[in-house]
Amino acid sequence: MSSLFPTYARWDIEPETANGTKLFSIKGKEYLDFTSGIGVLNLGHCHEKVKDAVTEQLNKYWHVSNMFQSSLQEKVAKMLADASGLDQVFFANSGAEANEAAIKLARKATGKSKIVTCLQSFHGRTFATMAATGQEKIKKGFGPMLSSFEYVPFNDNEALAAAVDDDTAAVMIEIVQGEGGIHVVEQSYLDAIAAECKKHGALLIVDEIQTGIGRTGKPFAFLHFDIQPDILTTAKGLGNGLPIGAMIGKRELEEFFGPGSHGSTFGGNPVSVAAAEAVLTEILQPDFLKEAEEKAEYLKSGLVKAFEGVGEVVEVRGLGLMIGIECKQEVQAFILEMQEAGLLLLSAGPNVLRLLPPLTVDRLEMDQAIGKITKALKTKQIF
Template sequence: MSNLFPTYQRWSIQPLEAKGAWMTSTENKKYLDFTSGIGVLNLGHRHQKIEEAVIEQLNKYWHISNLFPQSIQEEVAKLLCDASGLDYVFFANSGAEANEAAIKLARKATGRSKIVTCLQSFHGRTFATMAATGQEKVRNGYGKMLESFSYCAFNHVEDLYKNVDEETAAIMIEIVQGEGGVHPATEEFLQAVQSVAKKFGALLIVDEIQTGIGRTGKTFAFQHFQIKPDIITVAKGLGNGLPIGAMLGRKEWKEVFGPGSHGSTFGGNPVSLAAAKAVLSIVTSKDFLEGVIDKGEYMKSELQNRLKGQSTIKEVRGLGLMIGIELTEQAAPYLEALQKEGLLTLVAGPNVLRLLPPLTVTREEMDCAISKICEILIHFEKTALTS
C-alpha cells in the first residue's frame, strides 16, 4: 500500500542509480534515458561540474532566506540577463511558479487582466497557469477557472488577431509546444505575435520552461527568431535536477515588482543556484550550442530517412534535441516496447513519441537509440500488417 496520492501514472521501472545518459534500475537493468527527467537533465545525470558546485555550496549553507543579499543570486541573475538580453530576474522553484510570476507582472505592469495563450499549450498546474494552459483536460474537475484567459490556435495568425485587443495584458507562447505534441512555432506566427502585441500595448511572454537552457541549440529558443520578449520564464534545465525556476523581465518593469509585490520562501535557494551557475557556464558556450544543433539535425534526419515510407509514421519534427515522432495511432504501446529494449522515451499527447536526450548525448548513444526506435516502429507495423 502506498501513502502517495495517485496523481501520476507511474512506470514499473524503479531507479537505483544514474550517470550521464544512462540509468540503472533496482532490477539491475540499464536504460538509455532519452527523457532527461522530462527535459530537466540537459547535461545528463550527475554531471561532474554540477555535482562539485552543489557539494561546495552545501558545505557553506543550504538556506538563509531572501532577507539576506546573496552573491550567488546576483551571479546567476547576471548570467541569465547576459544570455537573454533582459534586465531583471525573479527566482522561483518551478516552471509553474515562474509562469505565475510572469502573469502577475504582466497584469500589474499593464493594468489589464486578459492573457492570450494558445490551444494545446501547457504552462503549469497552479490555478493561474492551469487557466493559461490551452488543454481542457488539465482544467477538468476544478470548477471555475481564473478569468480573462483567451486561447488562439497555434500557428494561426488570423485566430491570433481575433483574440488580441485593447484589454490584453500579454500574449503568452511556447516556441515549441512540448506537452502539446512537439510543434515548433512558425516564423510568420511569431512575427505576428510580436506585431500585434506591440500594436495593442500588450507584453510578450515566452515560456521557455522546456525549450530554454540549450534544449533547441540556442540558450533560449526565441533566439532562433527575430523577436524580443518582454518576459521570459525558465525552469527545468536551469538546475539540471535541482528545483528552480526564474522569471526574466525588462527594466521597465523593475518598480512594478518592488518590495512586497511578490515573493517565495525557497525561491533563489543557494544550492539550486550553485547548480544553475554551473549549468549556465557550460550551456551558454557557442561551441556547446552548435554541438546541440548538429546533434539535433543528425538525429532528426536519421529518423526521417530510416522511417520514411512507414504507414504508421505521420511526421518526425522538432528543434534541436527536442524531437517528436507523430504516429497514426496511440504512442503508449511503442513507449512500453522501447522500455523493454532499454530505451526510455516520453509521449506528448496520445500519438507522439517525444525524445528529450541529454544535450551531452554522444553519437554512439544517438545511434543506439535511433536503431531501437526504428526497429520497434517497423516491427510493430509488420506485425500489424500480418495479423
C-alpha cells in the same frame, strides 16, 4: 497500499543509479534515457561539475531566506540576463511558479487582466497557469477557471488578431509546444504577435520552461527567430535536476515588482542557484551549443531516414534536441515496448513520441536509440 496520492501513472521502473544518458534500475536493467527527467537533465545524470558546485554550497550553507544579500543570485541573474538580452530576474522553484510571476507582473505593469494563450499550450498546474493552459484535460474537475484567459489556435494569425484587444495585458507563447505535441512556432506568427502587442499595449511573454537552457541549440529557443520578449520564463534545464525557475524581464518592468509585491521562501535557494551557475557555465559556451545543434540535426535526420516507407509515421518534427514523432495510432504501447528494449521515451499527447535526450548525448547513443526504435517498428509492428 501506497501512501502517495495516485497523481502519476508511474512506470514499473525504480532507479538505482544514473550517470550521463544511462539509468540503472534496482532490478539491474540498464536504460538509455531519452527523457532527461522530462527535459530537465540537459547535462545528463550526475554531471560532475554540477555535483561539485552543489557539494561546495552544501558545505557553506543551505538556506537563509531572501532577506539576505546573495552575490551568487546576482551572478546567475546576470548570466541569464546576458543570455536572453533582458535585464531583471526573479528566482522561483519551478516553471509553474516562474509563469505565475510572469502573469502577475504583466497584469500589474499594464493594469489589465486579459491574457491570450494558445490551444494545446501547457504553462503549469497552479490555478493561474492551469487557466493559462489551452488543454481542457488539465482543467477537468477543478471547477471554474480564472476568467481572464482567452485561447487561440497555434500559428493562426487571424485568430490572434481577433483575440488581442485593448484589454489584453499579454500574449503568452511557447516557441515549441512541448506537452502539446512538439509543434514549432512560425516566424510569421511571432511577427503577428509582436504587432498586436505593440498596437494594443500588451506584453509578450515567452514560456521557455522546456525549450530554454540550450535544449534547442541556443540559450533560449526564441533566439532562433526575430523576436524580443518583454518577459521570459525558464526552469527545467536550469538546475539540471535541482528545483529552480526564473522569470526574466525588461528593465522598465522593475518598478512593478518592488519590495512586497511578490516573493518565495525557497526561490533562489543557494544550493539550486549553485547548480544553475554550473549549468550555465557549461551550456552557454558557444562550442557546446554548436555541438548540441549538430547532434540535433544528426538525430533528426537519422530518424527521418529510419522511418522512410513506414506508413504509420506521419511526421518527424521539432527544434534542437526536442523531437516529436507523430504517429497514426496512440504511442503508449510503443513507449512500454521501448522500455523492454532498454530505451526511455516520452509522449506528447496520445499520438506523438517525444525524444528529449541530454545535450551531452553522443552519436553512438543516438544510433542505438534509432536502432532500437527502427527494430521495433520493423519486427514487432507496434503501431
